[in-house]
């Protein structure tokens with residue numbers, strides 16, 4: 643099959659409305675990106691540190707806001723430290739079993755030093771600065787995943803690392819102005835993984851101006867997506883059944899609404915402020 647045909651097949655597995663996309667320009671890199679799956683099952687085989695370091699270098703070649711380079715990658719290699727970190731991230735067995743754990747951090751510490759060294763006041767102590775560092779870290783996270791997948795590795799980002807941000811920060815000795823954005827489990831996949839369907843492109847890709855279709859049409863499109871997705875990959879279990887009951891039909895929208903019907907990481911703002919940031 644040509645790259646163009648493979649890309650079309652992958653995009654049609656991901657989106658309901660990908661049939662008419664132009665895939666004529668497709669190269670192997672597009673096929674690989676479109677085939678992305680978050681991988682949570684790994685062979686019991688180490689990922690060599692030199693390989694992770696090179697992948698980190700590749701990832702850090704990604705664009706960075708104003709050349710500020712306000713992000714770091716922390717690679718946890720020591721098995722005992724990995725186990726402790728996995729315990730802080732969550733009780734999940736697969737995280738503890740991941741051959742490598744990385745942490746992508748926003749780093750505003752260096753910038754503050756530049757101001758001290760050159761005697762210029764830092765006049766941007768507001769939300770935008772936290773945002774710059776968080777976005778930079780997220781871009782590097784995505785670039786690392788693409789680089790790792792190109793090398794045959796599987797990855798799963800972990801926002802769960804922020805569940806106990808203060809403890810993770812103390813354990814990893816993150817200094818003032820350095821904060822975790824996401825963890826990343828990395829290893830050699832032991833199973834193929836499944837392409838996860840995304841919302842229709844009609845809702846998420848806009849041309850010239852944002853074309854919000856309005857609530858009724860959005861609801862109809864998401865309803866349709868829920869059914870399309872359910873026919874391919876029904877949820878294995880429902881969330882919060884005790885509190886919210888068993889739904890007759892359990893689609894993506896129900897799952898996401900249930901997921902965020904309980905507070906999650908409500909203390910993250912306090913943690914970020916404790917690291918020195920003003921979020922005003």
Ligand SMILES: Cc1cc2nc3c(=O)[nH]c(=O)nc-3n(C[C@H](O)[C@H](O)[C@H](O)COP(=O)(O)O)c2cc1C
Nearest residue numbers: 678679680681798799800801802803824836837838
């Ligand atoms: C920033 C970020 C944080 C994530 N955090 C977690 C997490 O804590 N635990 C987890 O199992 N998956 C996590 N994921 C993986 C998502 O659940 C996954 O990307 C999504 O379900 C879509 O599946 P796919 O990546 O296989 O296409 C995270 C993904 C991103 C981008």
